[in-house]
Amino acid sequence: MTIIGLTGNYGMGKSTAAHMFKELGAFVIDTDDIVRELLKDPAVIYEIKKAFGDDIIQQSAASGQPSEINKKKLAEIVFEHPHLRISLEDILHPRVFKRVEEEAGKINDPSAIIIVEAPVIFERGYQNRFDKIITVFASEDIAVSRLKGKGIPGEEAVKRLKSQFPIEMKIAKSDFVIDNNGDLENTKKQVKEIYNQLYV
Numbered sequence: 039m040t041i042i043g044l045t046g047n048y049g050m051g052k053s054t055a056a057h058m059f060k061e062l063g064a065f066v067i068d069t070d071d072i073v074r075e076l077l078k079d080p081a082v083i084y085e086i087k088k089a090f091g092d093d094i095i096q097q098s099a100a101s102g103q104p105s106e107i108n109k110k111k112l113a114e115i116v117f118e119h120p121h122l123r124i125s126l127e128d129i130l131h132p133r134v135f136k137r138v139e140e141e142a143g144k145i146n147d148p149s150a151i152i153i154v155e156a157p158v159i160f161e162r163g164y165q166n167r168f169d170k171i172i173t174v175f176a177s178e179d180i181a182v183s184r185l186k187g188k189g190i191p192g193e194e195a196v197k198r199l200k201s202q203f204p205i206e207m208k209i210a211k212s213d214f215v216i217d218n219n220g221d222l223e224n225t226k227k228q229v230k231e232i233y234n235q236l237y238v
Contacts, residue, residue: 039150040236041142043167045159046174047205048198049181049188051218051225055174056155058229064151065142072137076130077107085129090115090122117197127162135167151236160203160211172232173212175205176219 044059046052053068060066076082086107087095094115096108116123142152153172159165176184178199185195209215214232218225 039142039145039148039152040169041152041154041167042169042236043159043165043171044153044155044174045157045171045208045212046216046218047181047202047208048157049183049185049195050176050205051174051184051216052155052157054218054222054225055172055216055229056153058226059151059153059233062230062233064153064233065145066153066155067138067141069134069138069154069156072134073130076133076137077109079133082129082133083107086112086126089125089129114194117194117201120201123201127158131162131164135164149237151233158202160208165211170213170236171211172214172216173205173208174216174218175209176217180219 042064044052044056046055056066056068077086083095083106090112094108094112096106112126116126138154145152154168156164159168159171165171178196181199182192182195185198186192190198214235216225216228216232
């Protein structure tokens with residue numbers, strides 16, 4: 039089986055490409071989905087509370103007990119303070135990769151292509167965990183426009199993009215790249231070409 043890291047900066051189309059790979063028959067593991075589940079884990083909530091303080095926890099109106107992470111507030115903090123983002127990643131990432139290994143271990147097909155959608159592969163030096171790396175890219179203007187379409191204010195969208203390595207560096211270090219500046223058909227064509235090459 040081949041494990042592929044699919045990355046790119048915020049708003050550039052990782053999820054779109056991942057969906058296209060899934061339609062072609064790849065197994066897709068979305069690390070954002072894993073993180074959303076981990077943020078409900080009491081052990082993870084405890085560690086984040088210890089690192090970020092009580093204010094990061096939303097209280098349950100019914101019992102007054104800590105119920106869940108205030109994800110909006112957490113995002114604001116980590117994009118404003120890079121050292122705190124690293125602290126959060128240190129809590130989450132070992133658990134994320136353990137879950138990725140567990141999910142991959144359930145796949146019995148030795149010829150399987152497993153696409154792991156992850157935003158910070160290069161930022162944390164995780165590229166050696168994958169057989170190949172694919173980077174999806176688009177212009178910053180398009181990325182900001184897409185993020186704004188998801189309800190993220192323009193200033194916040196730019197801040198999120200600046201928190202990641204320049205996309206040009208990711209492109210230079212990748213085995214494959216997908217230009218997502220155009221229409222969906224153009225992106226789909228590139229995805230199909232890469233998918234076929236992965237079986238060679």
